[in-house]
């Protein structure tokens with residue numbers, strides 16, 4: 001870095017110069033001095049002080065030459081001083097400019113080296129979630145019934161006894177209430193009783209109250225019972241209710257729909273069997289069985305050597321239910337079914353403990369991506 005004091009000394013020394021050759025020699029010396037300075041400037045800051053030392057408005061070398069030499073030089077030397085000064089200025093300006101470029105290039109190179117990303121390093125693998133198996137089963141069931149022209153409706157999980165029981169032809173003291181141990185809400189005295197629905201069937205009533213036939217709906221949702229949790233019971237579980245009512249719905253359509261569903265859900269080899277059963281809101285009522293898909297009907301542990309597996313309950317809507325929703329039971333007919341989604345998932349995927357659906361252990365869930 002040029003010591004300003006040195007430069008001034010040189011500059012002033014030049015004042016004594018008296019021939020053009022001496023002037024040129026003096027400027028050559030200054031140029032050499034500048035060259036030396038440039039080799040020591042390696043960063044932005046030292047480049048700036050170099051620029052100020054040579055081009056600074058007040059004390060820069062070139063300005064001092066102008067002020068102290070050019071102006072006081074004898075007339076015959078002025079042209080050569082002026083020309084040499086211009087040449088030196090052009091040289092310094094050019095030199096500073098290219099020095100600045102190379103400093104910037106070096107800085108950029110260093111930054112790139114510093115910020116270099118090693119593409120060969122292993123990436124961070126973020127675990128990806130997936131739909132829960134119960135949700136997948138819901139979607140599979142919905143897909144099948146949507147393709148038959150059913151629509152999906154949902155309802156509240158809190159219901160009144162009227163919708164959960166009465167209007168489904170389950171009056172108070174009816175034994176069917178015992179099989180559905182019910183959670184009643186703890187409400188202030190004097191409030192109307194409310195409960196957590198024990199099945200999705202109340203939505204049959206809500207839908208028919210609001211809508212005239214034709215009705216073709218499925219109702220996926222959560223239901224609650226005061227069961228003791230074990231491999232096949234849980235306080236909360238999942239159902240899909242189905243209801244089809246129109247002026248000409250026959251038992252034949254019911255059977256065809258059920259068979260189609262079973263084939264779609266379990267595979268085209270699955271056979272269906274209807275067994276007489278009882279539900280207060282259907283007449284006749286049936287249990288739908290499918291041929292065991294493990295032994296293909298030959299008999300194994302899953303089907304308890306019967307060749308058949310119980311799938312779900314269903315039946316033709318009991319005319320008594322139409323009375324609660326002001327449908328004309330002499331004009332309309334229909335069928336209903338109630339699918340236990342947890343049970344269907346357990347059967348389809350060979351899961352022996354329903355509790356696995358509620359523990360959310362990712363080691364279990366990951367097996368069903």
Ligand code: DAH
Pocket residue numbers: 198199200201241242279281282313314315335336337338339
């Ligand atoms: N609601 C019944 C239950 O939870 C299931 C059911 C059976 C629903 C037959 C129906 C049906 O709609 O027709 O046990």
